[in-house]
Amino acid sequence: MKHLIMVMLAVVAISCDGQRNSPKPQELEQDPLNPIDTVCTACKDSTVSAKDADLRSIIFEKAGNIPLVTSIKNKITFHNFLRNNSANYANNVMVYIGRSDSTLFCYRQGEYNTDSRLPIMSASKPVTAAVIMTLVEAGKLGLDDKVSKYIPSFNNDKKEITLRQLLAHTSGLVYESRFDSRSDLTLQQNIDSIATRTKLQFAPGKGALYGSVSYGVASRIAEIVEKKPWAQIFQERVGSKCGMQDVVYSPDHPKNPATGYGIMCSMNEYLRFLTMIYNKGTYNGVRVLSSASVETMEADNSNNVDQTYGLGLWRYEIQHNVAKEVACLSARGVHAWINREKNYYGLLFTQAGFDTTIQPNLAFRKLVRQNL
Template sequence: MRNLLQTAFLAAGLSFIVPLSAQVKPGKGPDIPALTEGLQKYAKDLGNDFVVIVQKDGKDVYRKEFGELKATMQEPIGAASQWLTAALVMTFVEEGKLSLDDKLGDYLPIYQSYSKGYITLRQCLSHTTTIETDPPVFRTALKKKKFDTLEDEVNSFAKDRNMKGKQGTQFYYGNIGPNIAGRVLEVIAKKPFDRLMRDRLGKALGLRRTNFMSDGIYSESPSAGGKSSADDYIKFLSMLLNKGMYNGKQVLSENSVNEILKMQTANAQIVYASPLSQGNAYGLGCWLQEKDEQGNGILVNCPGISGTWPWIHKGKGYAAIVFTKGESPDQKRMIFEEIRELIEQHIPQ
């Protein structure tokens, strides 16, 4: 009897021990136990709190919450903001309100005044403006200089920065180009960038927790200031994978999606590329890790150093996101390559 009591107390005590790996919540959505077990090995690398969602044909084939982060929670998404910004620009293109090859001088006279008026929106979204820039800082809280508005910041690019060469000849990944493109949208629509994102992509996709609102310290940033949730961003990815369709509605035309996912940098010299994406080509606001002979993206992603790592694989027909807290450790490309391979090994083909 004494041994039985000791065994019972030992079992009860063990039930309160919390394992060091991320706690997996039951959550909603399909589970693949072998995939969940494999992902737990990367918990420390991902900051212990993360969400993984994989979709095919607009439906979840895998969804799991690890640690304390839920799929509905909003977090900063850093550089993954740029994919959304490119899509927002294409909504204006579809309406005939601008062309990707329009020149900045047509919308921002200050760029004409400082001999930068011939830069195009396409070059802004593909980081080939050749405007002198600093190494990118996609954690907005670390920005050294404060601008009250996006207009102030974009005007400073015209006044305070030199050209490093002819526009379109150099690729330098950073904040400048997407922020200029976002400012052009504000000029055309006479509305703040955040409002445009909500009114256009937000409403069309049902994005409840996605915005680019200023935090009162830094201005809105189309390049790095987005906040979203795993639930929201996977809707955007699913739309791209489904040729612009989401929930029975054509959010973007198939031509617009193809333009976003097509190589845009031509023969530009690569001066700086993100450590997460070196060797990849670039579309509009996204990296082409694999592409066909015509330069059309097959495996396309838009990772942030810390935050979210979204991608679509047109060849294998799935969209996926690994979503972490904004203050997670800086991510390593090798880790995400392993996670992507792990996902592809276990999801239905």
């Protein structure tokens, strides 16, 4: 028994269970059904020392209740997994698991905290897709609109590509190009170069190829219909509503933003966006997307070419074409997911790289799924 208590005290020092998230900023609209501003303060702040921890409040929900052994076991299990895999994360990783307005588990190891602003690579894709979906909701775009309707340079062999195909990786466009990160180009010049100077990899809608170029094309369409630069569109439609006012795309080449992989942000900022998707389109009392739009993002948009792809999201645990889990993955190892069946969401935030983190990330997700 003494040994168990010491283990639980150690877990308290590095993680939190049932933590309420920080209060909502006053300037945002209140909504009694969803008043939560999701941040991980336990990861940001110095960890609680064992001598200050109220062990009873951790073990018991209320005085006299049966100990929450399962919850404590989960925390120990998750912590041990992350500790044992620390080398795969270059000893730098932060983890958050939440449900509704409560933190189920959080963990931090290394030099970063949850306000450290870092590149998230392809975890940018669902953010970009969400911005596009706000324009679809507004009637300014249709997912099955052809790109050539908006961008004249696509009136060639690429004229049949649709907006949906761009976001679902079935457009046939190259997955990357030499124009993507050039600071001497605008997004318009980049995309016109893609249209005229690259070859289709396959007929639109007839194959699948994961990549970021197509997200740049979608963002250029948004600039055309809104008559505004992408950075402004993002802030007006998603960033300012999700507590992401300081988030930027491609700070080294802002006029040519890499909207498929260019976001720099903190863990807490990305948690706010993830919470919005988890809440079926609302964040902190503000409606960002309709629930129907979120459901569309999580659905198979490949026309059965590859059911893995939604819009900006990967689909997992698929049964009868319904994904029980959706996720976004990143070349840096940032890995976010939502489990609809068991009603929770999680985020692994690291810079250790895809190759060393993909297997432990997937294994940790499976571990959480099995224990929650």
